[in-house]
Amino acid sequence: MLRSSIFVVAACGWMLRAADPLLVEEIIAKVNGDIITKTEIDRGRRQIEADLRQQKLSGGQFDQAFKDREGNVLRDRIDELLLVQKGKELNITVESDVTKQLAEIQKQVKIADPDKFQQFVREQIGMPYEDYKNEMRNGLMRERVIRQEVGGQINVPRGEITKYYEEHKAEFLREERIFLAEIFVSTQGKDEAGVAAAEKKAKDLANRARRGEKFDELARDNSESPTAQNGGDLGGWKRGELSKEVETMVFDQERNFVTDPVKRPEGFLILKVVQKHQSGQASFEEVEGEIQNRLFMPRFQPKIREFLTGLRQSAFLEIKPGWNDAGAADGKDTTWKDPAQLKPETVTKEEVASRPRRKRLLWMVPVPGTKSAPVSTSQTVKK
Secondary structure: OOOOOOEOOOOOOOOOOOOOOOEOOOEEEEEOOEEEEHHHHHHHHHHHHHHHHHOOOOHHHHHHHHHHHHOOHHHHHHHHHHHHHHHHHOOOOOHHHHHHHHHHHHHHHOOOOHHHHHHHHHHHHOOOHHHHHHHHHHHHHHHHHHHHHOHHHOOOOHHHHHHHHHHOHHHHEEOOEEEEEEEEEEOOOOOHHHHHHHHHHHHHHHHHHHOOOOHHHHHHHHOOOHHHHHOOEEEEEOOOOOOHHHHHHHOOOOOOOEOOOEEEOOEEEEEEEEEEEOOEEOOHHHHHHHHHHHHHHHHHHHHHHHHHHHHHHOOOEEEOOOOOOOOOOOOOOOEOOOHHHOOOOOOOHHHHHHOOOEEEOHHHOOOOOOOOOOOOOOOEEEO
């Protein structure tokens, strides 16, 4: 046996007496058939630190924000495992979504070769490609479970939306604004034939959008702008914020208007008027979706936690002493059971000797290779 062999040892008090075993991992929680390791918690802490650094927090602000979020790292990891397990229990599959999302990323980074794309992921993300793919799969699974099992159970009556609008009309006074989406077909580095092909493609996309194909999907699959991943969304614009050429082209048009391809120095641009806000009081129809979201979200978040608490109640969950689940269910016993402390059931020699001895009737057991089956294989006789 190589002395460099590595053993992953559960923190349960067992002593492995193999040649110089090395403790490389510590299990701090068991969630049904899965485990949570200290390495995962440390990774979560590092991610929090990176997020806060990116927000440019420092000093006391950083320390307080880190402390507030650090206490939820174990809770969040338990949440993630429970949601993925529930998704598998519900036979939810997200493989097609994973394939589509990876294909979109591959298209955006313009790496056609699968091996080179996997190498790109390893270099950019800092993890093996299969691990990255599995994290994506689990993330999509969690979203699907929450949407189906929580979001799908919440209903905001239209009457309540109408009442909110009437009571908060002052909040829906609008400035004139237009919301746009784009598809961009690049001509960079292309010769005359390539430019002609790009123009033909742009005209075809514009016509497809006018015929009713979903603009966001056309943008996602064909646009060569960074906005493609968001369906070409360009957000809202007031008069004077767009170039004069573009403003003249779109600002007075109605919702769902699609422009002809516009020649730009780098390619051809297609714009769609997604939404328009007229100056003054917004109509109920204009803001109905916004109000519904305002009323939905305050109900949604508590329901998610309620759902996760229910999953905890029915789960096999053990947490090592010294660690705390901030989302613990009231009354749920999560005591860590140390296998080293469990004792096997024992009997005395006298008890064994006093039991009646039984032997199986061997002639009732079918002979291998024969087709006949015994009437019973459970008959016994006292000796």
